[in-house]
Amino acid sequence: MYVYDEFDRAFLAERVSEFRDQVGRRLSGELSEEEFKPLRLMNGVYLQLHAYMLRVCIPYGTLSSLQMRALASVARRYDRGYGHFTTRQNIQFNWIKLSELPDAMAELAEAGIHGIQTSGNCIRNTTTDPWAGATPEELEDPRLYAEIIRQWSTLHPEFTYLPRKFKIAITAAKHDRAAIRVHDIGLRLHEKNGERGFEVIVGGGLGRTPFVGKTIRDFLPKEHLLSYLEAILRVYNSGGRRDNIYKARIKIQVHEIGTEEFSRRVEEEWAEIRDGALRLDDVAFATIRDRFITPDFETLEDRPAALTAALAADPAFARWHANAVTAHKVPGHAIVTLSLKPVGKPPGDATADQMDGVADLADEFAYGEIRVAHEQNLTFPHVRQKDLPALWRRLDALGLATPNVGLISDIIACPGLDYCSLANARSIPLAQRLTERFADEARIADIGRMHINISGCINACGHHHVGHIGILGVEKRDQEFYQVTLGGKGNHKARLGELIGPAVSETEVVDVVERIVDTYLDLREGPQETFIAAVQRLGLDPFKERAYAAR
Amino acid sequence: MTSPLQQKLKITGPTAITANRLADGVVVWFTRAHGWSLDIADAAVATTAEDALALLNAANADEINAVGAYAARVSIENGRAQPFNLRERIRVGGPTIPFEAAA
Secondary structure (H helix, E strand, C coil), rough: CCCCCHHHHHHHHHHHHHHHHHHHHHHCCCHHHHHHHHHHHHCEEEECCEEEEEEEHHHHHHEEEHHHHHHHHHHHCCCCCCEEECCCCCCEEEEECCCHHHHHHHHHCCCECCCCCCCCCCCCCEEECCCCCCCCCCCCCCCCHHHHHHHHHCCCCCCCCCCEEEEEECCCCCCCCCCCCHEEEEEEEEECCCEEEEEEEEECCCCCCEEEEEEEEEEEEHHHHHHHHHHHHHHHHHHHHCCHHCCCCHHHHHHHCHHHHHHHHHHHHHHHHHHCCCCHHHHHHHHHCCCCCCCCCCCCCCHHHHHHHHHCCCCCHHHCCCCCEEEECCCCEEEEEECCCCCCCCCCEECCCCHHHHHHHHHHHHHCCCECCCCEEEEEEEEEHHHHHHHHHHHHCCCCCCCCCCCCCEEEECCCHCCCCCCCCCCHHHHHHHHHHHCCHHHHHHCCCCEEEECCCCCCCHHHHHEEEEEEEECCCCEEEEEECCCECCCCEEEEEECCCCEEEEEHHHHHHHHHHHHHHCCCCCCCHHHHHHHHHHCCCCHHHHHCCCC | CCHHHHHCCCCCCCEEEEEEEEEEECCEEEECCCCCCCHHEECCCCCCCHHHHHHHHHHHHHHCEEEEEEEEEEEEEEEEECCCCCHHHHHHHHCCEEEEECC
């Protein structure tokens, strides 16, 4: 965990006080909506279909148990008892009253969290691997760099009014669990000739014009991280389009001028500033590294006898362990994913009681640390293996031990038309019906790795373009229809899914998905061939034929 | 630039003006008395674009009580307004999924 200093705490308190004054002036009529809207957006406050929505930033997806309890308290006192974890490792509260927002924000600020820069045309939360600091696959903990970016980008005076919002993701592991190739900037830490630096990927993004990002630099020495980001942002800020909101993201600029020209402009800008104040030296890295508290891991052995015995004795525990538990870099420890996708429930939602329960379990079993994953699940990054049986029983009691992580019912879905003022169709009820159709644990384990992503509109908050099966809600004559894409991937081999044909009605779409899955089961070379591998080998045609066969 | 007073509004049937209440975002409907009601059945219904635009302008003039006013097609059942499409049905009836709130 990163420990905020007095500067951070004072800044948050001042910001809450400022917002309280702004809300007061809006409610009294002193500020018009036109004047107030940009102010509330800067604090993460949207107006949705039924109420205000507060989006709270969870920097690089890391939460302490104390912060999770603060979120639970806000859910209980100011909302309707639940919150929705998002694909950008944040949380949204759907029922906040404007008049109570300052009090809610003050509570969050006490725990060091806020909604600043979760909206507006600025640099948003830098996201990263939920297994950061725990997985043996990583070169080092990428949160150090995410925190450096957070400090640089927070209230950056030059980048507060960009042409459009701007999202950065970073990974330091072989497997990309942060979807870096579909972000405005993706950073991959790697090693070259014994030195550490970043592959810099620019211009990825989903929405109405999806692109996989382009690498503009294979290796950027890490001391130049901020100056290079600054150069990219300057090129975007000065050259990105402001005439058309739909063409204002950096991906359009990169696409229109070409990767080579974009890269040339960045390098030219960078040459001017690379050795200036933004150059990071060892002292700068050490200062921030020192504020991260690493758990005092116990010396333990892998596969303790208690775990082996529990695995042999309880098939349900063994099934969960095989699905939700992953290797840790410290012997005797494990990474545990908490599924927020129970059958029939809204993906990514957690009740206040669940949040409090997770906080208690984090303290008891996980060194007090919690992560939010972009798949809308939670993670305990550091759990003692010997505690896994007891943890599983407690998670199961909270409804957080569904063994479906990475499987077909681990659906990513946006809030859709049930909440969102931009949506054309509902996402959550469709996700619920799909999880009910694919509720059988043995069946979904047989289907294997599968990502279904659902977006309720073209803005693609459910990342449907990178779903193995992507579902996009559209509206036709006041009816909900859904387009289906196949073959998308959000990982280190990111690719966009391809549309299989005409949109299908709300009543047909679950059957269509099931026929696609059945086609895979019939045609795969064996259980070792994943769905996505089968789609790549076979192409769309066999899936398309069967998907529409019954119509 | 077109003045708001000269703006045109196209309607495709009976139309009411809806918005969100400023203090809490609750869905409200503009009434014939130029106030706001939580009940769509109280909404003033326009059948011409001119009437709808006049209602919308009156609604937008109220900066204190409601925010984001717009014209929404409604159905008329037994002489009273009802939501016309799924979006408005959800705005009136709430999310179509059960709340996850803790007991």
